[in-house]
Amino acid sequence: MNGTSAGPTVPPGQPTALLEVKDLSCRFGGLLALDRVSFALQPGEIFGVMGPNGAGKTTLFNLITGVTPASGGAVCWRDEPITSLPPDRRNRLGMARTFQNLRLFEGLSVLENLLVALQRQPRSSTLAGLLNSPVHRRAEAQRFERAWQLLEELRLDGLAERQAGGLAYGDRRRLEIARALATRPTLLLLDEPAAGLNPTEKEGLAELIEALRSRHRLTLLVIEHHVPLLMRLCNRMAVLDFGVRIALGTPEQVRRDPKVIEAYLGGAA
Amino acid sequence: MDVLLQTLLNGAAAGGVYALVALGYTLVFSVLGVINFAQGALFSLGGYLTYLLMGGHISVSGGLPGWGLPIALPFAAALLLAAAGAALLSLLVERLAFAPLRRRNAEPLLSLITSLGAGLVLVNLLQLLMGAEGYAFPAGSLAGLPAVVSLGGARIRSVQVLLLLICAAVVLLLTLWLEGSRGGRALRAVAEDPTTARLLGIDSDAMVRLAFLLSGALAGLGGGLVGVSVSLPGPYFGIGYGLKGLTVLVLGGLGSVPGAIAGGLLMGLAEAMVPSGASGWRDALAFAILFVVLLLRPTGLLGRRLVEKV
């Protein structure tokens, strides 16, 4: 656990952290992209990560989701170390992510993008599928029903048959969120969800995220460049600079932290 | 002792030829990122052209039985001309199998098929002309060279020594040219980063053609050398060398020049070490080595690691 006083008070001996990152480091050749970063996520909170370009935010996401191997430190899920698990296993534990530069299954339709993510909701055997057995047909019906729910929730139902690659930018961002939600995550990681959105869409984003959190009982980890959005949305946040966590606390505490002002807010002014 | 030396030299000679073929692949791969599967057919072409230029005649089963060129060049001249011929044909392969797809930004996979098609056409045209059975170069092809030389007590076929020396010279020249000359540096610049190279005023299309020209010449040289040192067992013989060259290419890591040379020698020596009792398995050895190396190092011995950007 990190020693910062800003975190919610944790009764001793009671495991409450959903995800804990301990001294996480990542080295690319000679470059230390992430240097012993630590923090813990409490169930139900919205946790923001901010920092200037190249601060290591996306690297942090890649290490948490298993896309990039860690050079040091540990990632724990409900107090179990998962540092060596591949991305698909971590997803099945309950974490799902979006990508900063959108990685949809472009050639597939919007609906099919969700059906891919729904392949275990519920599970059905390959043999049942090949034989098109009643078990398989029931499972398929459930998958379609769930896919349509998500499409409606994210206002994509009118685009179900369109190719994902041909959608407008804002629709693609929402489709990525829908696809991640389809895997039934406990923790949703959003990598710059506001990037490329127009002001109206940005305005709606905070409400959307808040709504998704309560409806799907999510914990959220959000990387964002758009500082006002993050300040409004998050319960707590961490600030990265050159791979080092320079601050951790409530938006109010972070805003007043002199190191943050110097490295990030001050540097931008 | 002398047996060992003989084995090593045989292996090195074969390895030199594999290195030539692999270097040919490497040149094209480094500028285009694709593999020219017509390389093996150009290898065959080099062998047959050398044979014809040295005054060889077409056998009774060929398309023009008994026909031969009215000239009989010495081996060195015939080999160089054959390499030039293979180089020109390599340019044609580029024009037909690669250029149209590149202009259209088509999937790189397609050029694999088109170059295979070009190779198939070439090999079968050779077969139509020359017939399916093998040719041996006439005795005394290497006038003035004793058949066998003594080296430290070992008796070694002099043609093997010659083959090894020529391969070494070609590889050395090519490396020097790539490192030292303007043209070589331009080629490497295109291989490193085509966009920047274009900004620097390098004509990348010309470099692509140059790469094909050189790789064709290397294949032609290899074919002629193998022809004179062993024989021409049939128009398909180059395909086998092409496949071996491919394994060498991967062994050394795609696009790596030192890797291609090291991989070639390694492969030749390993094959020479196979005891004669197990010679039936020799052809599988190259591929077995490749298989194991790929599993241990998925990008080849000296290849660069592929990192996906997220």
Next chain:
Amino acid sequence: MDCRAVQRHAVQRHASDSGRSTDAMIDHGLLVQMLIGALLGISVYLPLMAGQLSLATPAFYAVGGTLAALLSTRWAALGASADGRFPLPSFLLEVLLGGVLAGLLALLVGRLVLRLQGIYLAIATIALVEIVRVAILNLPLAGGAIGIFAIPQPFANAAGYLLPALALLALAAWSCQRLESMPLGRAMAAIRADELAARCMGIDTTATKLSAFVLSAVLAGSTGALAAHFLNTWNARQGSFDVSITTLAFVILGGSRSWLGPVMGGLLLTALPELLRPVGDVRLVLFGLVILLGPVLFPQGLITPALLERIGGFGRQEAQG
């Protein structure tokens, strides 16, 4: 291209014996040959559905064929006799066993090679084909370079093979079509579209790619067992690098966005050299020209997504574009 010579010989043999009994205008031997081509085309297409270019199909084809050739000539319990007909159940059992053995081999090898990406995978599978070819060549019972002769016949003539070949093709096509509306097929399409994103969506990409590889091998193995009987003779050359080229050409020319593509490619390109037989020795040159010019003229293959749209989505794979 010795294998083609053997195939041609078989086609001629079957053509002459079937010509007497049935309509001489229909060359049943060629039809069976075409169906075998279509089956091998689907075998190459299956890993491609998951974005994996594997050229290993001929290795599994050779394994299935060699197994059938050995069993039927060496194992008397299957019912082969010098004069009598080979029992049909034994033939079907061999087709099944050929698929099973090839599938087991694929399961073993696939775990290793499927870690490789792109062109490295393609080259590793070429190596596999060569290793299997040399292994069969050196197998004590397989007759060396000459191979195994006089493989017993379950049918009176080539026409007899039409039904089992068609049944196998129907089964393969049905499976491909089914895959598109079930989790495995969707996972394959997702990997083809974006492997990393697929992993982050919880898809076990290793298992998915392995499934595609094994399905492809089972189909090739069964096809090999059928082909060994049909061709009457079998040797190591049946599964060589040439076959890698030709079967890949089936998929490229037919198109790789639907199982219809490799089927059409397999049918056409197998028929082509035979239809070109009147032009004699030039036919392989022309065959090469087709492979050379086909992708230039039809970059998406003959069966394109647009064409599939027009004919109502039949055989359409989910991944398009």
